[in-house]
Amino acid sequence: SGYKVVVVPDSVSVPQAVSVATVPQTVYAAPAPAPAYRPHPYVRHLASVGEGMVIEHQIDDHHH
Known part of the structure; x- marks a missing residue:
């Protein structure tokens, strides 16, 4: 359950991790291939x- 949160900051910044925590984990848990996408920012x-x-x-406004 926490692997998703760990993958996010590794690709972007710490703030994103906080945002993900606020967003329902169920929504983020839906895309299982999310970890595989980590190497690709796009x-x-x-x-x-x-x-x-x-x-x-x-x-996006902060990162871009």
């Missing part, structure tokens, strides 16, 4: 959008 971005577009918007 795909990681898409996965983040699926977990929470609102959160992704904030992170």
Whole structure:
């Protein structure tokens, strides 16, 4: 259950991890291949959008 959170900060920043914690884990748990996407920032971005577009918007503005 925590592996997802660990994968997120490794690809982006710590703030994203906090956002993921706020978002329902069920939504983020849906994309099982999320960890496999870790090496690819672009795909990681898409996965983040699926977990929470609102959160992704904030992170995108901060990360990009």
